[in-house]
């Protein structure tokens with residue numbers, strides 16, 4: 001299903017009995033995008049197991065095809081990519097249309113910027129509003145040229161890459177794995193060394209995959225919370241199998257649903273517990289959540305665990321700004337947990353939430369207010385005063401999957417049903433959200 005071409009579909013969540021059972025959410029979205037990209041750049045067959053078949057990743061798969069890869073689906077989650085090879089991408093004829101996918105579009109800009117080709121990038125109404133200068137600025141230092149762009153450096157835009165990207169040392173202006181990854185992916189085809197410095201470490205899937213596919217890449221501490229990543233250009237990237245763990249950002253929805261719904265006891269299997277993605281687990285545990293990590297193991301180079309969550313009496317906490325990169329996509333669902341917690345939760349330093357699929361800071365506050373939850377935005381902080389949640393509200397999702405799923409979870413434990421104006425965007429990251437939640441006992445109408 002192509003979520004961007006289906007009409008909006010409202011959906012309500014109703015108070016549910018206890019949630020029980022075991023589930024496995026789909027594959028991680030960040031890793032799945034990167035499977036397609038590294039598959040495109042490597043020589044040979046990249047076999048992928050557990051790929052997220054969400055709309056965002058399918059867009060990246062399509063772009064990889066347009067740039068010369070052969071991409072084949074064998075069975076659900078089981079895919080192969082035969083790469084064009086680093087330095088040998090095809091000139092795409094049609095626009096690369098990334099739909100709703102920030103990650104796919106921005107990482108692929110890095111790939112195109114490092115090749116002597118011209119590509120037109122576009123996306124849906126949400127993606128067209130998102131800032132791209134943060135990607136285009138470093139890529140210009142590396143030698144790429146923006147031939148056309150919409151106002152403010154936005155999509156649609158036309159990017160001309162360079163046959164020989166310049167080696168750069170780039171310090172990212174905000175903690176962003178997308179900026180870091182775009183620079184590194186462009187630097188792959190540079191005859192020299194590319195260095196990215198981030199003051200606060202962001203998710204490291206690109207670095208891990210670079211090493212997995214044979215590049216020489218190092219990552220060392222930088223300052224109190226940062227990293228310095230150094231990549232040697234022009235490696236021979238060789239196809240390697242990839243096993244995709246379950247997405248912690250998707251697992252967050254059944255997790256919080258169980259914590260706030262009385263009597264619940266669930267297990268979420270195979271969840272990636274990479275420390276750079278685990279800020280939500282830390283925060284919920286600080287709030288008093290009954291969460292245990294069982295059967296901890298390594299799957300495909302990532303830490304994974306089965307996460308057991310039981311209904312808990314939560315208390316408000318202060319969430320420090322430096323934790324934001326490790327839980328950046330989880331603030332909408334954390335705000336829902338905070339609405340059911342006793343006392344005040346203050347989430348600090350959320351400016352990046354304003355430039356996601358929607359202005360998430362505003363969308364969260366509006367959704368909470370519509371459902372009778374007391375909250376404020378103070379500067380870049382969100383303050384939620386929790387307790388019992390009246391519900392009964394209608395929530396505007398602004399083409400944002402995480403806003404839709406978060407408020408549907410709220411409806412499972414609120415006194416009255418919660419309605420979101422459009423559930424279609426959920427297909428971008430978690431196409432099985434509804435059946436998975438219903439399997440645990442959730443009710444939607």
Ligand SMILES: O=C(O)C1=C[C@@H](OP(=O)(O)O)[C@@H](O)[C@H](O)C1
Pocket residue numbers: 029030031103175176177178179181203328329352
């Ligand atoms: O690199 C990635 O896979 C992602 C990075 C994050 O974005 P930023 O780099 O903009 O923080 C995150 O919000 C997004 O969902 C996925």
Ligand SMILES: C=C(OP(=O)(O)O)C(=O)O
Pocket residue numbers: 100101102103104329356357402429
């Ligand atoms: C921000 C997100 O994704 P992207 O930037 O890839 O659109 C997300 O999935 O919450």
